[in-house]
Amino acid sequence: MNKLMTLTATILFASSGIASADPLPSWNDTSARDRIIVFVDSVTDPKSEDYVTPSDRIAVFDNDGTLWSEQPVYFQLIYAVDEVKEMAQKDPSILTSDALKAAAAGDYATLAEGGEKAILEVLNATHSGLSVEDYQSSVADWLSTAKHPTTGLGYDQMTYQPMVELLSYLRDEDFKTYIVSGGGIHFMRVFAERAYGIPTEQVIGSYTVTSYKTVDGQPTITKEPGIGFVDDKEGKPINIDRVIGKRPLIAGGNSDGDYPMIEWTTAGEGPRLGLIVHHTDGEREVAYDCDSHIGRLCDGLENGPDMGWLIVDMANDWSVVYTGAR
């Protein structure tokens, strides 16, 4: 074999190696994995009657409970509570309400009893009155040191390895992958690129009111008190229409807050894939669905299968759960 032939053989070998590598190594060899791959093949093979042009290959995924864990409470709330603790150590006089006192004490039960009003007080205290840049520096600092109370992992190590692989697989097949989450856009954008390979402009979510004004001589976007938009339930398809302007081909979630987004996606013409991550793994994660306060899943479990949605059984379908536990 001369040098050119060796080179050619090396290139061919390398190419075929890439093509045949398992795109979803942390998924067990079950029907869930098969359905995903068969679906993706059907919309990306130019010879398929279900072929979809790359510009229409849009995939949207909820974040909390779908791409990373959400127990015992949403991680963004843990950030807010940790912030109140730190602020109160510097200046205890900020604890002007029962909700803020409960947060400073790490008392999630009392916070939960206070309902939306209490949560909003904690959010306003920690998510407003500063520039987007300063807020995101604060979140980045927290992420670099905070540890989850039961796993001991960093929060951004508690992304789901099988879902990270799915996102990467879809991008390799020319999908544009989006987060569409009840979580805050400014919060998620701190880690979405690094953790999921999703750039800031593909992170859709809830947001606080913001203002544009000059602060210390600099034009600044400032996070203000109050909620600008809640990206949950009907808000999800509404926000997808606003920001993306196309009905997705794939929508994945884990709770009934994702139901309208998956319903709208799968009601579209042609092939569509609706996917629900069912938290069945009490050993490696937390098992919960219809009776849970966080990530309640009833309607999706009851109606999803009849609508052809893929219900992913974490305990059975995933060989690994957390990215940080590999």
Add this chain to the structure above:
Amino acid sequence: MNKLMTLTATILFASSGIASADPLPSWNDTSARDRIIVFVDSVTDPKSEDYVTPSDRIAVFDNDGTLWSEQPVYFQLIYAVDEVKEMAQKDPSILTSDALKAAAAGDYATLAEGGEKAILEVLNATHSGLSVEDYQSSVADWLSTAKHPTTGLGYDQMTYQPMVELLSYLRDEDFKTYIVSGGGIHFMRVFAERAYGIPTEQVIGSYTVTSYKTVDGQPTITKEPGIGFVDDKEGKPINIDRVIGKRPLIAGGNSDGDYPMIEWTTAGEGPRLGLIVHHTDGEREVAYDCDSHIGRLCDGLENGPDMGWLIVDMANDWSVVYTGAR
């Protein structure tokens, strides 16, 4: 020369042909064109100290008056007025107000006298009570037949050829190009891909309230009465932060409604380009700035040059104006 050498020479020649082709053929050889090219070179040349990684190469442009014409009134308002005329021909009883009667008569002067309230009535009558799909079909039908009152061109032939070239040039240099306009997202998305090469997910703008509900058994996004967001003035940087989450490298506009967007962009660290299209060409288009009701430009002309913004002089800097007039 053997065959391999011929092939090599052909490839080299073709490559250098591509590299040296003029990216902005409808721009005259003036300082405006030079400044754009020098800026783009400085942020895309890996050896430049101002080099910016492709993922941060974001360019945003206003639409009305920046990418296409906006005289004698915004084209979206002409669509709305034409729609009222057509609806009134089928059912005159819909003309329940002076604003709607003025619209049906094509009486823009009376509409203008009625102010925002009159315009909102005409918008509600034509931009709500139907699905996004039905609305967009209606706009597409209108665009395929309607002609501009003075040029006789189709409205989507009244895009500015030099700006279409600029968008294409920026994309060739790995910029992501966005529209950020006071115009409606659902309206602009009908032609943005075809006219500008900008996909729906890169069209940012104003929007009506929308709902998600089941209509005739189908989950549907419906346009509802009322304005959800006005993407003008401070709304532009606020919306860029919400949707893109990055400060652009380049911002272009033509009116003081674009001032905050350009101000925020050019106040960013490192190299930035602010650009204003100044309507100086009364012969080929319409000459207007500080005294105009449409596209009023005062602050940008007064302060822009001191802030280093490029003021494009249409009469002097462009060899062609309308795409459809080539």
